[in-house]
Amino acid sequence: YPSIIPMAQNSSSPLPPLKFEAKPPNPVFDPHGLDSNLLEKIAYDALVWSSLRGLLVGDRASQKSGTVPGVGLVHAPISLLPMPFQESHYKQACEVAPIFNELVDRVSLDSNFLQESLARTKKVDAFTSRLLDIHAKMLDMNKKEDIRLGLHRSDYMVDENTNLLLQIELNTISSSFAGLSCLVSDLHRSLLHQFKQHLALDPERIPENASANQFEEALQKAWSEYNNPRAVVMIVVQPEERNMYDQHWLFTLLMEKYPLLATFSNFDIYNVDDIVDRSSIRKTLAEIDAQGELLADGTLVVDGEVVAVSYFRAGYAPTDYPSESEWSARLLIEQSRAIKCPSIAYHLAGTKKIQQELAKPNQLERFLENKDDIAKVRKCFAGLWNLEDSSIVNDAIERPGLYVMKPQREGGGNNIYGDDVRVALQEMQKKGTEEDAAYILMQRIFPATSPAILMREGISHKEQVLSELGVYGTYLRNKEKVIMNNHSGYLMRTKVSSSNEGGVAAGFAVLDSIYLV
Ligand code: ADP
Ligand code: MG
Ligand code: MG
Incomplete structure (x- = not known):
């Protein structure tokens, strides 16, 4: 590609900014150079580890694997060894996560900004238009969300020419793989330990990744803020979900802690009999429409259970709304007192259009005060x-x-x-x-490519790849009190360099971790 770079709307100078950062020397390790016997051993152990430790997805080849747990399981698509990644970039991505969390929250409160920025889009995009309609209804009702929960993932690629870490997008709805990505880090660390003599890679260079625990903690704290020991966390799911184990990890962790939580949380009224026999329910939007109701005080009851938190792992795509039922379920949830992750305003704040509006000059300044924070966020904008x-x-x-x-x-x-x-x-x-x-x-963005070994359905493939780093962010506030605002683990996704897209669930990429260099 030519080195002439288009002029950016979001800066008066050519893009990328003419600031080049020093690159560390290339790591010497080449996974394609691995002895084939050794490769086979490592791959075999990786498959065993994944199967035993729940690094799993539903197998497309099995019909029931999207609905019945324990049936038709296959190891998640993974990279066999971690991907070298510059430490300064990793730190940078972690450092901006809480600022992005705060930014989303501020943007979500500016209803005019959301409606106006998306006004032209609304005319031509029926899906976004429906989301905006729900948002507008909430404005009419003067609906306020006092307790706001964000489980985000900000994704980045490193542009090879400039060595800049640039944001691809910020996900505010259904940020996936927090349940599995920490396992990939564990797997890689374990392989580096086991094959230390042969690989000469330091397991300590894979950063700690507590994504599942952190998401679980945020959900749990949100549940506590709702302050009703009888209430449950509801996960809104698609009717078929092959990535169900990623979700089950979060809710298994939640369930394990639940009895303890119910006992020790600071509830106004507390009684042992108040502990319900489960802490979470899984419902599709269609089921919520059929089984859900709003009590006079706005309490959301689904299938007889009071919902404290409605956590969406569906509802982000037009295909999630095949009929009016699903839309009325989304509206019902939004109108309720349940804590939504995300609320309709958080959802809209995560659209690509808003990302583009925020990149215009002087827009970040509307939402953030701290000059350093603004500079750090802007530095990530492509x-x-x-x-x-x-x-x-x-x-x-x-x-x-x-x-x-x-x-x-x-x-x-x-x-x-x-x-x-x-x-x-x-x-x-x-x-x-x-x-x-x-x-x-x-x-x-054109990231550097490198050799890697990708594992799919038990088979290893030597590929030339490129990677996208996602850093999770957890945010919880109740009115003026910010209860959580953290970076919360990471997800590396690696794909063959000839592919444009990067989705793991969509079949383009594999899960990976990072090796700091
Ligand atoms: P989605 O919300 O569907 O994940 P993304 O903006 O993340 O949308 O785009 C999907 C994929 O397309 C990314 O994971 C990445 O692989 C690729 N991609 C997106 N934006 C860029 C970009 N500016 N440069 C290079 N690749 C990109
Ligand atoms: Mg994406
Ligand atoms: Mg996205």
């Missing part, structure tokens, strides 16, 4: 533009390889790359509609 800017659109038509075109969608597989960018933009120009408002344009 070039982001709306499609009203004809000079950028023309440049993207000329040099489509330098851009990614993104709709307001989640879950992978929705973006437009390469020549398809040109075709899509030209078609839109020809039609002259407002369809462009459904998308944003983003600077394409």
Whole structure:
């Protein structure tokens, strides 16, 4: 690709910023150079470990694997060994996580900003429009969310040319793999220990990853804030979910601590008989529509249980709303007193359109006061533009390889790359509609590629790969009191370098961990 870089809407200077950071020397380790007998041994042990320790997903080949636990399990797709990653980048990503948490919270409170930024998108994107309708209804009701819970994941790639850590996106709904990613770190650490003589890699260089415990702790603390020992945490799920073990990890941890919690939490009224026999329920949006009701005081009751926290692992894609039932369930939850993770405002704050608006000059300043914080967040922003800017659109038509075109969608597989960018933009120009408002344009980031061994369905593959680091963030506040605001573990995803997209569940990538260099 040419070294001429498009002008960014979010800065007056060319992008990426003309600031290059020193790279550490390349690590010498080449997994493709592993002796084939040794590779086979490591791979075998990795498969055993994954099976015994629950690093698992449902097997596509098995029909019931998305609905019945314990049936048709397969190890999660993984990288056999951790991916070298610059320590300073890792620290940087951890450091900005609480600032992003705070930013999402502030943005969520600015209803006009959300509605106005998404106003053009609303006209052409039916899904976003429905979300905005729910948001507008809450404004009409003057609905306030005193207790706000964020379980986010901010994703990054390191641009090879500039060695800058640049944000791909910030997920505020259904941030996945907090349950499994800590296991990948454990697995890799265990393999480095076991094969120390052969690999000469230091297991201590894989940073501590407590993603599952931290998510569990945030859910548990939110539940405590709701202050009703009888209430449950409800996980909103898709009717079929092959990534169910990732979710079950969080709720198994929650359940193990629950009796203790119910006893020691600071409830107003407490009685041993108040402890219910389970702390969480799994429901689809359709089930919530059928079994849910609002009491006069706004309490959400589903299937006879009071819901303290509604944690969404569904509801982020149009396919999650096949009928009006699902939309009325989403509305019911939003209207209720239950703590939502995310609330509709948190959900909207995580859209790509808002990401692009926040990257415009002087926007971060509206939401954050601390100059250092603003600078740290801005440093992670790649070039982001709306499609009203004809000079950028023309440049993207000329040099489509330098851009990614993104709709307001989640879950992978929705973006437009390469020549398809040109075709899509030209078609839109020809039609002259407002369809462009459904998308944003983003600077394409080109990370360094490296050799790795990827494991899928028991088979190892030698591939040339690139990686995306996600850092989890947990945020909980009750009115003015911030109860939690942390970085909370990480997820490395590695994919073959020839693939555009990076979803693990979508089948593009594998789970990985990092080896600090
Ligand atoms: P989603 O919400 O669907 O995950 P993302 O913005 O994360 O959407 O895009 C999906 C994938 O596309 C990412 O995981 C990454 O692999 C790739 N991608 C997205 N933006 C860029 C970019 N600016 N440069 C390079 N690759 C990108
Ligand atoms: Mg996303
Ligand atoms: Mg993503």
